[in-house]
Amino acid sequence: MDSLARVASIIEQQHARPGALLPILHEIQDALGCIPPDSVPLIAQGLNLSRAEVHGVISYYAHFRQTPPGRHVVRVCCAEACQSVGGEALAEHARARLAGSDVTLEPVYCLGLCAIGPALQIDETKLHARVTPEKFDALIEAMEAAR
Numbered sequence: 284m285d286s287l288a289r290v291a292s293i294i295e296q297q298h299a300r301p302g303a304l305l306p307i308l309h310e311i312q313d314a315l316g317c318i319p320p321d322s323v324p325l326i327a328q329g330l331n332l333s334r335a336e337v338h339g340v341i342s343y344y345a346h347f348r349q350t351p352p353g354r355h356v357v358r359v360c361c362a363e364a365c366q367s368v369g370g371e372a373l374a375e376h377a378r379a380r381l382a383g384s385d386v387t388l389e390p391v392y393c394l395g396l397c398a399i400g401p402a403l404q405i406d407e408t409k410l411h412a413r414v415t416p417e418k419f420d421a422l423i424e425a426m427e428a429a430r
Contacts (some may be wrong), residue, residue, distance in 0.1 A: 289311075295329075298426065305331070307326060308340065308347055312346075312348070318349055319347050323338055323341070342369065345392075347373070353386045354385045355387070355426055357377065359377050359403045360392070360394045360403065365396075367403075369400075371395050372416070377403075380420060386423070391404065394410055397410045400412065400413070
């Protein structure tokens with residue numbers, strides 16, 4: 284099934300649900316890895332919304348992306364608790380270390396590890412606390428070696 288057919292199927296299954304837009308966007312991103320820009324008119328039509336309304340929701344929430352992610356997604360916490368213990372330096376180190384790689388780096392604003400930051404998440408499940416630049420490099424090297 285091509286991506287637009289998958290989007291149409293998701294809309295058909297969810298359109299009658301109250302507040303269907305966010306569940307539809309989540310399901311599309313889960314299925315396709317992103318919300319393709321050419322799916323916005325289908326979503327808008329299926330929910331009787333304007334394309335601007337759909338695009339506005341997609342662009343408002345940092346979780347949604349309109350391009351496919353890299354092979355891995357690394358999320359660095361940028362919330363105040365993590366910033367206070369070196370999160371900004373970690374985020375800058377991560378940007379430099381991952382530049383030009385096939386890893387997508389995303390900011391996130393709380394991973395729930397506030398007391399043991401700075402924190403990061405690799406892909407959807409692997410949480411890491413008290414991450415230093417050296418620990419970050421070791422985590423990325425281990426991730427790359429596991430390919």
